[in-house]
Amino acid sequence: MPRKVYIHTFGCQMNESDSARMLESLVRDGWVGTDATAEADLILVNTCAIRDKAEQKLYSALGRYRSAKRARGTLLGVAGCVAQQEKGRLLARAPYVDFVLGPDNLAALPELVRAAASGKPSRVETAWMDSDSYAFPRADAEQARGRITAFVTAMKGCDNVCSFCVVPHTRGRETSRPYPDVVAEVRDLVGVGVREVTLIGQNVNSFAGGCDFPALLRRVGEVPGLRRLRFTTSHPHDFGAGLIRCFAELPVLCPHLHLPVQSGSDTVLARMRRDYTADAYEAAVAALHAATPHVALTSDVIVGFPGETEADFEATLRLVERVRYDNLYSFVYSSRPHTAARLHEEAWGVVPYEVQVERLERLQALQRSISRERMAAAVGTDVEVLVEGASRTDPDRLCGHTPQNRMVNFSGSAMPGALVSVRIDRASPVSLSGREIGLVEAAAPPAASSHVRLPVVA
Numbered sequence: 248m249p250r251k252v253y254i255h256t257f258g259c260q261m262n263e264s265d266s267a268r269m270l271e272s273l274v275r276d277g278w279v280g281t282d283a284t285a286e287a288d289l290i291l292v293n294t295c296a297i298r299d300k301a302e303q304k305l306y307s308a309l310g311r312y313r314s315a316k317r318a319r320g321t322l323l324g325v326a327g328c329v330a331q332q333e334k335g336r337l338l339a340r341a342p343y344v345d346f347v348l349g350p351d352n353l354a355a356l357p358e359l360v361r362a363a364a365s366g367k368p369s370r371v372e373t374a375w376m377d378s379d380s381y382a383f384p385r386a387d388a389e390q391a392r393g394r395i396t397a398f399v400t401a402m403k404g405c406d407n408v409c410s411f412c413v414v415p416h417t418r419g420r421e422t423s424r425p426y427p428d429v430v431a432e433v434r435d436l437v438g439v440g441v442r443e444v445t446l447i448g449q450n451v452n453s454f455a456g457g458c459d460f461p462a463l464l465r466r467v468g469e470v471p472g473l474r475r476l477r478f479t480t481s482h483p484h485d486f487g488a489g490l491i492r493c494f495a496e497l498p499v500l501c502p503h504l505h506l507p508v509q510s511g512s513d514t515v516l517a518r519m520r521r522d523y524t525a526d527a528y529e530a531a532v533a534a535l536h537a538a539t540p541h542v543a544l545t546s547d548v549i550v551g552f553p554g555e556t557e558a559d560f561e562a563t564l565r566l567v568e569r570v571r572y573d574n575l576y577s578f579v580y581s582s583r584p585h586t587a588a589r590l591h592e593e594a595w596g597v598v599p600y601e602v603q604v605e606r607l608e609r610l611q612a613l614q615r616s617i618s619r620e621r622m623a624a625a626v627g628t629d630v631e632v633l634v635e636g637a638s639r640t641d642p643d644r645l646c647g648h649t650p651q652n653r654m655v656n657f658s659g660s661a662m663p664g665a666l667v668s669v670r671i672d673r674a675s676p677v678s679l680s681g682r683e684i685g686l687v688e689a690a691a692p693p694a695a696s697s698h699v700r701l702p703v704v705a
């Protein structure tokens with residue numbers, strides 16, 4: 248019987264991608280994945296430290312998994328950003344954890360698991376790799392066979408100094424992957440049937456792996472068979488004319504951009520150390536709209552940042568009204584270890600929690616009405632959808648996304664991987680609903696068995 252691993256992933260696309268690489272390396276070591284904790288021989292929690300709530304989720308999950316360990320001797324590992332932030336302190340708080348693994352140390356996973364399985368003492372692997380010696384783990388294309396969409400890592404870490412953010416402390420210095428490796432991984436994935444690739448990195452548009460980010464998009468865009476290209480997350484700092492031209496000139500690049508603004512007040516933006524003004528942000532958005540009229544934007548906003556006044560917050564509301572995002576991810580400010588904002592909280596003025604929550608609710612109500620209007624505008628139109636599989640809400644229907652990244656549930660008969668035209672008859676603030684009215688392009692035929700497996704850094 249192969250041993251089974253359950254991976255519980257919190258956080259962003261970087262963590263999702265790291266979880267996929269960890270699973271692949273364990274599968275090569277004889278494990279199989281499971282989605283039932285009760286039958287797992289190893290539980291791996293891949294953690295996020297971005298807000299205090301995210302960190303608390305680790306400790307409540309560990310409490311649950313500890314009983315599995317008591318009952319069945321399940322091995323327990325903690326990976327990701329809390330692992331990197333807490334290192335050995337995590338073992339002091341939860342001594343039953345078998346290993347702590349930082350994001351730079353994924354290659355050590357199979358060995359750590361073998362050591363834990365043979366009863367060796369708990370270990371902590373959280374050393375930083377310097378940019379020259381770091382080898383980006385590569386997707387195992389054979390294991391991706393049958394997938395329609397995939398994340399491909401372009402860079403890791405972050406050299407920005409946003410005063411609220413823990414990521415530079417958990418993911419280290421910005422390091423770009425050499426562009427030929429990015430292109431080769433995309434080619435491999437497309438070779439096994441993947442049709443849509445999202446290039447990922449905390450600050451992906453600062454890519455510098457032998458070419459700049461617009462040049463990387465153009466190179467990846469040339470991979471034959473790739474139908475859709477996306478990227479996330481971008482910082483307004485590096486959002487320039489070269490990138491805007493890519494949206495206008497590359498048909499494969501989807502008209503969707505996630506461009507976090509964080510606040511509409513210049514005073515708050517300066518305290519956040521975001522190095523742009525609200526006007527500069529809106530000018531970049533206007534230039535993008537001029538080049539790509541149908542582009543859909545999404546963003547992140549923090550409310551209740553230290554010192555945020557009612558007038559600052561209203562500036563955020565006005566900006567959101569003007570930009571008209573498809574969707575907005577908004578959060579209450581959370582004080583994080585090692586950040587500059589934490590040091591200045593008292594001086595700038597802590598915003599009481601009730602005020603933070605009240606502002607968050609107002610912002611979310613405004614965004615809901617904008618989302619509702621934007622999605623309703625699609626009713627009666629035909630949209631192109633990449634079929635991803637059965638709908639989660641109704642297994643008799645299909646599900647996929649438009650180029651603008653709007654989720655569509657629809658009735659139809661196309662195979663996963665096909666591009667279809669869907670007539671929209673209903674909309675909610677978060678998804679569209681309709682019926683398939685035609686095939687744009689059939690799903691890719693099963694990939695040829697001559698596919699060459701390139702060496703994998705595990």
Ligand code: SAH
Pocket residue numbers: 297298411412413414449450480481482507509547548549578579580581582583
């Ligand atoms: N690299 C991305 C953001 C990564 S974190 C960027 O620069 O845009 C994702 C989002 O979490 C951020 O955009 C921010 O809105 C939110 N976030 C980060 N730190 C936070 C904190 N301390 N409190 C509340 N929200 C935070």
Ligand code: SF4
Pocket residue numbers: 405406407408409412413414415449450482
């Ligand atoms: Fe954090 Fe700022 Fe880097 Fe984004 S750009 S990861 S918010 S420090």
Ligand code: F3S
Pocket residue numbers: 257258259260261262294295296297327328413414417418449
């Ligand atoms: Fe969270 Fe780490 Fe991503 S802190 S948002 S998992 S980079």
